[in-house]
Amino acid sequence: MKINKETVEKVAHLARLEVSEEEKDMFAHQLSDILDHAEKLNELDTEDIAPTAHALPIKNVFRKDEVRDSLDREAVLANAPEKDEGMFKVPQIVD
């Protein structure tokens, strides 16, 4: 098994996920299985192969530097779980 409970805890923190004790066991087991399967990739020598991030060649795309209307403030805030005075409201960040 590649992934133990401690690794699950660490990765969950990086991913900002809270996981229960039960989930830690489940993910440790399942992620290990998937990564074991991924070991298959090591059968291939890819030393001189360039990685492909996109299947088609892409280049920087620029548009004209023109001012455009953005979404209305009320429309942007409409879905916010909590808002105040035209802004998103979040819990206190600094103690």
Place this chain on the structure above:
Amino acid sequence: MELYQLTAHQLHEKLVNKEVTAREITESIYNRIEAVEEDVKAYITLTKEDALKQADKVDEKIANGEEIGPLAGIPIAIKDNMSTEGVKTTCASKILHNYKPPYDATVIKKLSAEDYIMVGKTNMDEFAMGSSNENSGFYPTANPWDLTRVPGGSSGGSAAAVAAGEAIISLGSDTGGSIRQPAAFCGVVGMKPTYGLVSRYGLVAFASSLDQIGPFSKDITDCAIALNYIAGHDEFDSTSANREVPDYTASLNKDITGMKIGVPSEYFGDGIDQEVKDAVWTAIKKLEELGAEYEEVSLPHTEYALSAYYLIAPAEASSNLARYDGVRYGLRSEEVKGLVDMYKKTRQEGFGDEVKRRIMLGTYALSSGYYDAYYKKAQKVRTLVKQDFDRAFEKYDVLISPTTPTTSFKAGAKKDPLEMYLSDICTIPINLAGIPALSMPCGLDSNGLPIGLQIMGNHFGEEKILQIAHAFEQATDFHKKRASL
């Protein structure tokens, strides 16, 4: 025959000949929904009131003698991961259960400009992660051919809606087979276009370098018509291909004599059901009778595609899904102690197991010390998979394979994630390479379930795919078979 059983091109003819009204067509669809939706559960949200208003507008245009396009007055269902202004877009996730986008996705804008009628938003695997539609955060969708079986995923709701007559056409998204696999399971046509042909602006991102929007339909002609209206360059999507879009219906009736078909042997291996192999080979022989030539070909890196995909897609997902933090939209957990606690609890409560599993896997694959061994390695293997296709398309016009290793399986049958991932083994390499591919019905198995034929083309080779698919369709009756619901 009821109106909901017809195709878009048949309905268009009836509309312009004033044999039916758009309101009658729309009412036929909602009556059908009333009759079968309790069993199928293809939809998350229905938009009946707006649909009838839109239908009346189309009828008014016809009454005024205005010309209408092929999609005007046609009821179309939209997968619930495409932004629809003011209409809930949930991605079948609790974390977005109440989200109403303030803008339309580009595909929605394009369809609206054609006076289409939106029937509603279809059920899906949460954030398009799944191969059975059992991962919806709300409820599973059933396969209209056998309600105890899955419709496939993640666009299972869109496929089931067309198969059950609850929509004439629908849109889905395909990241590793999510249009083609459910199309095969539900006995309809489903197409994943070339990466970049259809704008992804307004599509809720899962794995951005693989996702592509495409249509479901009852036949190839409707598929070509839908593609005509959703394809095209979009300056809002930086990966959108800037090239002219042909009229895809123009290629449908061209002779296929001399077309070269490659049959990749790796897609007919041990994991593929014999009935599926037999049906696909029968289809290939039929195409040979129609004048095409076939030859077996090897795509040697096929067996590595699944492993590469299940590192690349979760890596991109873990990054894309970082935006669900309970600040700007969607769910926010209550009773939290500070900001980080709010993020963690919100995401814990809002995401289902499959989404969490992929976020964890992706975060691991991208983390310091593992990036080269997993993510970069997978991207290099992606190059090899793509090169296999590049070489094959130097010689062949299209490649043909089964769409899925089996026909639809029973709900609850696959409990192990890795076993479920194998459902997409025939479709995943196509997304890694960014090529287009279509699934169409080519037979029924001994349980009476549809079998899918997958036709793959070179980048922007949609016309050849549609040409050969249409020839097969005209020579067979599989597209006329319907779920007996």
